[in-house]
Amino acid sequence: MQTDTRVDVFEEIFIVFLALGTLVGVIVVAYTLYNAYKYRDVGADEDEDLPTLGELPTGGKGGRKLFVSFILSAIIVVSLVVWTYGMLLYVEDGPGDNPGDDAVEIDVEGQAFAWIFEYENGVESTNTMYVPADTPVWVNVTSTDVWHAFGIPEERVKADSIPGEYDLTWFIADLPDGEEEIVYEDGIECFELCGAGHSNMKGDLVVMEPDAFDEWLEEEAAALEEDEEDEDDEEGDA
Numbered sequence: 001m002q003t004d005t006r007v008d009v010f011e012e013i014f015i016v017f018l019a020l021g022t023l024v025g026v027i028v029v030a031y032t033l034y035n036a037y038k039y040r041d042v043g044a045d046e047d048e049d050l051p052t053l054g055e056l057p058t059g060g061k062g063g064r065k066l067f068v069s070f071i072l073s074a075i076i077v078v079s080l081v082v083w084t085y086g087m088l089l090y091v092e093d094g095p096g097d098n099p100g101d102d103a104v105e106i107d108v109e110g111q112a113f114a115w116i117f118e119y120e121n122g123v124e125s126t127n128t129m130y131v132p133a134d135t136p137v138w139v140n141v142t143s144t145d146v147w148h149a150f151g152i153p154e155e156r157v158k159a160d161s162i163p164g165e166y167d168l169t170w171f172i173a174d175l176p177d178g179e180e181e182i183v184y185e186d187g188i189e190c191f192e193l194c195g196a197g198h199s200n201m202k203g204d205l206v207v208m209e210p211d212a213f214d215e216w217l218e219e220e221a222a223a224l225e226e227d228e229e230d231e232d233d234e235e236g237d238a
């Protein structure tokens, strides 16, 4: 099953609004021009029965055109609202379960002025986030000091990074055809003015093949274990 990414959803919304807006715009302008031409001033005949000042217009057919245009507009607007709301609920709730079994969870911690990422097996990375492609990635965002905002414009992701609060959101990163890995340099940014280093509070997003991601995660975990063992040894020697 092909799951929509956030990028897909927002692109779809954009295209539907653009197409409908263009269609309605073309119809309105064309109809206006048509009427402007149809009722153009061709010079009135002397004996024509012209309306006089203060005379009420007649022949409006009970406002049928007005009624039809109003109903049409209402149908378009209401359908757009309902449809967009549904799409945004999907963006809010994520694909399938929240988070599903196939998903990857990453804890994100903002701190002045860096991003710390912690993966499910305890591995951490700073300012570089590694994610598997075509997999729902759930990020749980918080902060250790002041208010930040975690954002990845490329993936249409933004979440509050606030001390004591956890903002859960998700995304699915695509890998361009034939690519095994793609790096979005400075693809991660802070979107809340948080201090002197705010504009440097950036990170890279690395999208990898799922197998490569698992491998990387295991390697990092093994390295972590070795480090800990070394530390234990040193403590033992002392």
Ligand SMILES: [Cu+2]
Pocket (backbone or CB within 6 Å): 110, 112, 113, 147, 148, 149, 190, 191, 192, 193, 194, 195, 198, 201
């Ligand atoms: Cu910040």
